Amino acid sequence: MTPANEEHRVRTPETESAPPHRHPLDSVLRSEVLPHIWCPGCGIGVALGAFLQGLDRAGIPLDKRVIVGGIGCSSRVVYYARADAYHTTHGRAIPFATGIKLANPSLAVTVFAGDGDLFAIGGNHFIHAARRNMDLLVVCINNFNYGMTGGQAGPTTPHDARTTTTPNGNFEFPFNLPQLAAAVGAVYVARWTTLDVRRLRDCFTEAAGKQGFRFVEVLAPCPVSFGKNNDIGSGLDEMDYYRGLEHIWGSSGGLPNRVEVRENGDLAGTEISLHRPIIVGKFVDRARPTFLDNYRAVAYPKRKAP
């Protein structure tokens, strides 16, 4: 929190004696466990807020909501959302969620995890759940590094970006998550930043209303690790970066907008680079039978059991 923001907190005798402030999301949050663990400027809380509003607008009842997280900052949303919530092991949220969904298909099961959890240690589960068209909504908070362990390089760290394990710049190439998800069979694929709160909320509403393997990538600031290591500045500075107001990141200044909304779903050029605008938008929205549709159609016995 910057000092400028502190000034906006007006403290008067009236507000101090007033009943505790009710947040619009109190009914869908476990407000009793707040404050949360996330750092100032972190984008995960924004993503969670948009997600919960999206579920509300999609009409998903509270007792049908299941959220499964792996390990890492992003997976901690399971503690704060009012839902049946499971904080599992690193990388294994998708198969755990698969078991829940198949055991009780009436549940709306979401996996909420970070880029390292879903695409490094858990990458195999992601591609297979998408291939099966398992009826899951998978939300990846992509903050370009391992935040909880202090900012190491991960599978989405942009080439050349500095982290604590790539002090001279990342010598590996990152995954392009929308392209990956589309290639392995996801029926809904979108990418937004935490600046696009309303678009993100509407995206969650839309995704929550669909069936099959749905993937939403949320680009989120990690100011204390990735932001610091790459001279991006605070979380707000990264928001400004998304808006294209400043040229902070990398050396190739002069681009009018650092984030471009793509309307036509074309996945070309959606790789994230320090040197190009970031393309956001909805890339895939299609229908194909889910795992359970196919199981019911094919696996049920045509002949008597032994």
Added chain:
Amino acid sequence: MTEEKGVALTGSHFMLGDQACAEGAIYAGCRFFAGYPITPATEIAERMAERLPGIGGQYIQMEDEIGSIAAVLGASVAGVRAMTATSGPGFSLMQENLGLGFMMEVPCVIVNVQRGGPSTGLPTSVGQQDMMQARFGSHGDYAAIAYTPSSPQEAFELTVDAFSTSERLRTPVLVMMDEVVGHMRERVVIPEAGKRTTLSRRLPSVPPSEYRPFRVDDDLVPEMALAGGGYSVRMTSLTHDELGRAVTDTATQAVLLPRLLRKVSEHREVYEQYELRHVKDAEVLVVAYGITGRSATGAVEAARARGARVGLFRPKTVWPFPAEALLRAARSVRRVVVAEINMGQVALEVERLIAGKCPVVRVTSPGGEVLSPELILEACGQDRGARVRR
């Protein structure tokens, strides 16, 4: 759980140990199986893939054994009895989430049809080399419960019991088979549905507003709210308090971990099973389990036929080891012989319990073959011209 009529294959069958294990699961109400092909456990997956769709169950072949056990845990927290089956390499991959099941207190059954190791080892031949892994394979302190069937009939019965124990104590339970028991075809008698009883997990007895997910009474086993049950369940792999909140401090750990261990150690009556044979006047006691229990039975009977005072202690639950029962059986023996198809694993536990009161002789094997009754007889001091009728 009341079994649907016609689901249990009541009657006498000629089937593989692996198939009997699958039928035991179905008999016990298992309606979810997630697995990955691996010799010599594949026939369990095949049987479940054939049987489950027709009885309202779910089979899924996962991308690996890590995903398999994770899916099993997920199915169980949503209220469906669930199992996976594997062998050594897959069992290694499952270890982390086995700990998750213990920490979250998720009932489920994990079958390991053991083959020779280490690594890929002897994929198609017998071993009992994962016994200590069954006890200590996942990181952190935890209490394992492991059954060891000696025949297809026991593969059926002990798999039923494994489900009952896992439900009763809210914890993962292992069935440590071996390749020979898994691939042996014998008569298996399946009782009428419900005849071999299985216990069920306790569901919340209070409304959501009063529910404290990990509160326990003297029983030490918390009531379990299911996903979708309206209880706003919160379960975590982190150290947690009675409300299920992650509280990673030493005080919370000091409450949680001892309770999880005592929950198992103080309910021996739920799971402890063993067979005694000729132990009353025994001077030599043979300890063996799984397929080696069959060799040992042959050895003990051959010794008795010649008038030698040899008895058998065959644990059907190896973990927690039936310590008091062993010490009672070994009270007046001059020698204990431990036979197993490894280089000495359960022998370590027996040696610890016997604590030097008499010699403990190990009959070991690097794996690949069943131990012969002659070898066991020899270790009993009965090697002169020993012949065992097969």
